[in-house]
Amino acid sequence: MLDFLKPPVLTIQEFFQLTGRVILNLPRRPHYFKDIVLQMDIIGVGSLPIVLLTGFFSGVVMALQMSRALQTYGAVSQTGPIVAITLVREMGPVLTAIAAAGRNAAGIASELGSMKVTEQIDAMRALGTDPIQKLVKPRLIATCVMLPCLTAIADFVGMLGGFMIATLLLHLTSAEYWNGAYRALAYDDVVQGLLKPFVYAIVISLVGCFYGLRTRGGTQGVGLATTQAVVVSIVWIFVLNAFITKIFVSI
Amino acid sequence: MGESVLRFEHVTVAFDGDPAIEDVSFSIDAGESRVILGAAASGKTVILKTALGLLRPDEGRVLLFGKDITVLAEQDLYDLRARAGMLFQESALFDSLTIEENVAYPLENQKLVDVPNEQVRPRVAEALRFVELEHTLDKLPSELSGGMRRRVGIARANVTAPQLVLYDSPTAGLDPITANNIMALIVKERDLRHATTIIVTQRFQDGQIMAKYRYNASGKTLERAGSNGSGAVQGLKFLVMKEGRLVFEGSEEELQQSRDAYISKFVLRH
Ligand SMILES: Nc1ncnc2c1ncn2[C@@H]1O[C@H](COP(=O)(O)OP(=O)(O)OP(=O)(O)O)[C@@H](O)[C@H]1O
Ligand SMILES: [Mg+2]
Numbered sequence: 027m028l029d030f031l032k033p034p035v036l037t038i039q040e041f042f043q044l045t046g047r048v049i050l051n052l053p054r055r056p057h058y059f060k061d062i063v064l065q066m067d068i069i070g071v072g073s074l075p076i077v078l079l080t081g082f083f084s085g086v087v088m089a090l091q092m093s094r095a096l097q098t099y100g101a102v103s104q105t106g107p108i109v110a111i112t113l114v115r116e117m118g119p120v121l122t123a124i125a126a127a128g129r130n131a132a133g134i135a136s137e138l139g140s141m142k143v144t145e146q147i148d149a150m151r152a153l154g155t156d157p158i159q160k161l162v163k164p165r166l167i168a169t170c171v172m173l174p175c176l177t178a179i180a181d182f183v184g185m186l187g188g189f190m191i192a193t194l195l196l197h198l199t200s201a202e203y204w205n206g207a208y209r210a211l212a213y214d215d216v217v218q219g220l221l222k223p224f225v226y227a228i229v230i231s232l233v234g235c236f237y238g239l240r241t242r243g244g245t246q247g248v249g250l251a252t253t254q255a256v257v258v259s260i261v262w263i264f265v266l267n268a269f270i271t272k273i274f275v276s277i
Numbered sequence: 278m279g280e281s282v283l284r285f286e287h288v289t290v291a292f293d294g295d296p297a298i299e300d301v302s303f304s305i306d307a308g309e310s311r312v313i314l315g316a317a318a319s320g321k322t323v324i325l326k327t328a329l330g331l332l333r334p335d336e337g338r339v340l341l342f343g344k345d346i347t348v349l350a351e352q353d354l355y356d357l358r359a360r361a362g363m364l365f366q367e368s369a370l371f372d373s374l375t376i377e378e379n380v381a382y383p384l385e386n387q388k389l390v391d392v393p394n395e396q397v398r399p400r401v402a403e404a405l406r407f408v409e410l411e412h413t414l415d416k417l418p419s420e421l422s423g424g425m426r427r428r429v430g431i432a433r434a435n436v437t438a439p440q441l442v443l444y445d446s447p448t449a450g451l452d453p454i455t456a457n458n459i460m461a462l463i464v465k466e467r468d469l470r471h472a473t474t475i476i477v478t479q480r481f482q483d484g485q486i487m488a489k490y491r492y493n494a495s496g497k498t499l500e501r502a503g504s505n506g507s508g509a510v511q512g513l514k515f516l517v518m519k520e521g522r523l524v525f526e527g528s529e530e531e532l533q534q535s536r537d538a539y540i541s542k543f544v545l546r547h
Contacts, residue, residue, distance in 0.1 A: 054352075140372075148331050149369035153433070154355055154387035 041236050044158075048166060048232065051158050061164035069130050069165070070172030074179070076125045081180030084117050085109060085187030093196050102196050106206030109188035114215050115274075118181040119222035120267055123230065126173055127259040131234035134165055135255035138238025139248040147239065157239065166231045173227035174220045181219065218274045225270065226263050233259040280306050281340060282441050282473045283328055288337035290323050297323040299521045300337070307440070308512060310467060310474045312484035314543045315518030321477040322366055324518070325443045328475075329361060330354040342440075359387040362434035366445040366477075368426040370418040370433070377414040380404050380433045390437045404432040408462055424455040428462065435466050442466065444476040448483055460486040461499050468492035481545050488513050488529045517543060 092108045138161060141147050147157050185207055192198040237255040241247045284304035290297050298320035305311050315321050326332045327339060330346045339346050341357050349357075362383070370379050380401045384392045392400060405411045408428035418426055427447055434442055444463060448456035460483050467474045468491055476487065488510055490499045502510045515532045517525035517540050525532065525540050533544050 144372070145365050145367060145369035146371055148326065149363075149365055149371070151331055151351075152329050152358055152361075152363045152365075153383040154359055154390070155382075156352060156355070 040240070041232070044162070044236050044239070045232055047158050048162050051156070051163060054159070056159060058160055058164055061160065062167050065164045065168035066172055068133070069126070069168050070176060073126055073129055073172070073176055076129060077122055077176045077180050078183050080121050080125050081113075081118065081183040082187040084121055085113060085184030085189075086191055088112055088117065088184070089188035089191035089196075093191070103198060103202055104206065105188065105192050105196060105198065106203040107210030109192075110185055110207035110210050111215060113181045113184040113188075114211060114219040116267075116271070118177050118184060119219055119226065120263065122173065122177045122180045123223060123226035123263045124260055126169070126176065126226070127230050127256055127263060130169065131230045131255045131259040132252045134231065134234030135238040135241075136248055136252045138235060139241035139251040142239060142241045143244055143247060162232070162235045162239075165235060166228065169227040169231040170224055173223040173230070177219065177223040214274060214277070218270065222267065222270055225266055229262045229266065230259050233262065282307050282309075282342060283475070284338075284340040285324075285328075286338040286340070288327060288334045288339055290320075290327055290332055291335045296335075296521050298327070298518075301521075301523045302337075303516060303523060303526060304340075305473060305475065306512065307473055308471050310487055310510070310513040311476070311516055312487055312513070313475065313477045313516045313518060314479065314481065314484065315477075316479075316539075319518040320521040321518055322445055325363065325445050325475065325477060328443060329358055329363060355388045359383075359389040359437070360439055361441040361443065362437065362439040363443040364427070364430040364434045364445055364447055366449070368418070368423075368430040370426055370429055372418050374417075375414065376405070376410070376416050376418065376421070376429055377401055379418065379429060380436050383433060383437050387437055400436060404436040405429070407435070407465075408432045424451050424459070427451070427459055431459070431462055431466070435470075435472075438470055439472065441473045442475070444474070446477055446479065448478060448480055456480070456483070457486070461490075461492075463487070464490050464499055465492040469494060479543075481543050484515055484529065485545075 088109050089105055092105055093102055096102050096104055096108070138147070141150075150157055150160060189200070189203050192203045193200060234255045237251040237258070241251040281304040285301050288301045289299050301320075301324065303311070313321050313324065323332060327334055328341065330339070330341070330349070330351075334347055337347075342360060344357060346354060346357060371382065374382070377398075381397050384390060384397050384400055402411055402414070405414065408431055410425060410428055410432070413421060413425065413429070418429070421429065431444070431447070434444070447459050447463060451459065463474065463476065464486060466472055467487075474487075476483065478484065486499075489502055491502045491510060493500050514526060514528060516523055517532070519539050524537070525535060532540065535541050535544070
């Protein structure tokens with residue numbers, strides 16, 4: 027009767043099996059440091075352009091939108107705090123994570139998927155390397171380190187974008203903007219702003235690896251795995267974002 | 278018992294409830310060879326992958342070097358896999374690594390294989406010289422022909438000098454000359470290192486080469502077994518797979534005398 031529930035439940039079960047195996051393997055040697063560094067380069071440095079662009083322009087847009095609303099209350103000087111808070115709490119983490127999902131979850135899933143369908147994953151196991159250790163762990167660690175950094179960078183360039191609008195169009199002084207922004211940020215905003223990308227990094231890398239490693243069938247299977255990885259990780263980012271925000275709003 | 282390098286006991290492997298191999302039993306002792314014949318999709322590849330624990334049996338036991346691998350966790354299998362080499366059907370070279378890195382991979386990663394760093398390059402060069410590809414060190418797999426990739430795969434499977442070597446369809450899709458060269462390499466590996474060898478193939482000739490020829494180390498050529506004082510090939514058996522079941526196990530003569538319509542299709546009659 028509930029047969030239609032079977033596939034999604036099985037998928038979730040398999041996903042948590044993979045997660046469990048990764049957690050068990052985290053402290054276990056060997057740690058492929060070279061692969062971790064390589065992935066940090068691909069995931070972190072490689073994502074910089076897109077993160078800089080999305081961060082900057084969301085800061086610009088936010089300052090523009092907010093200034094209109096604030097004008098009606100004669101509170102244009104509050105642009106700095108508002109841009110800072112929305113960026114650090116919500117926009118920075120979520121936008122960076124979505125950019126990373128589009129880029130890295132897709133990249134991971136297609137790379138591992140191609141390896142799967144050409145038997146390279148099997149060959150790896152036959153030749154003495156556990157794909158969990160050699161492929162999944164470096165991607166997880168690299169994403170967990172890089173995504174919070176990327177988010178911090180996005181927050182900063184976003185504030186720069188807001189600053190440009192504030193000084194050029196709204197005629198605020200530089201001190202007004204930056205002091206306001208700096209004072210608005212509380213300790214738990216920063217914690218929230220860095221915890222979120224850390225959680226999304228786990229989602230992006232594990233979902234990418236999961237769909238990559240279970241790829242079936244040829245090139246089409248790789249395409250499907252890639253699409254699924256992006257869609258599923260983005261959905262989970264939004265769902266988890268709501269949860270984490272709720273927790274921080276409550277405390 | 279205990280002698281067997283590899284033993285299958287009533288092994289069934291199924292995908293989504295659909296058995297790919299069913300109730301397969303055989304065993305192979307050290308230094309012996311097996312030639313597995315069978316139509317497409319008869320389960321030959323599944324047998325080789327199950328032998329190394331890459332696939333898990335749904336029923337039955339697989340003993341690799343005397344250890345029941347069906348009860349071992351993945352991370353405990355690596356000790357055993359280090360003692361075996363495998364050529365995959367489509368070679369399965371790592372396409373983002375160079376030929377040199379591909380062949381060095383098992384030397385650097387196999388557990389128990391302890392090769393000092395400065396010896397990796399010479400060992401790789403030697404393995405590639407063995408398959409006559411020493412000039413391709415810095416190339417990527419995509420820059421090689423199918424037959425060359427197969428030979429790199431053979432070098433990679435043998436570079437650690439494993440006791441057991443599995444070859445999945447080493448000659449499939451190759452011209453007769455290249456195919457015979459590859460079979461000569463396999464015989465050479467077998468006879469120089471006394472490696473236990475299992476080969477999956479659709480060509481009966483490959484089995485005949487395995488059964489009738491030996492590598493002569495002094496002359497550096499293959500010669501018919503039994504001539505020139507070289508011993509006949511011992512412990513070689515043919516296995517025939519049909520739709521997931523093992524339908525024949527025996528010597529070349531027994532294979533040729535078989536009256537079974539399916540089995541005799543694999544035999545060349547002169
Ligand atoms: N990963 C897999 N998932 C699902 N089914 C599989 C998988 N691997 C093999 N099978 C099925 O198992 C059966 C045996 O496949 P196998 O690859 O062993 O055939 P084979 O004898 O090696 O054929 P060929 O000579 O064409 O290589 C086939 O029906 C195949 O569809
Ligand atoms: Mg096959």
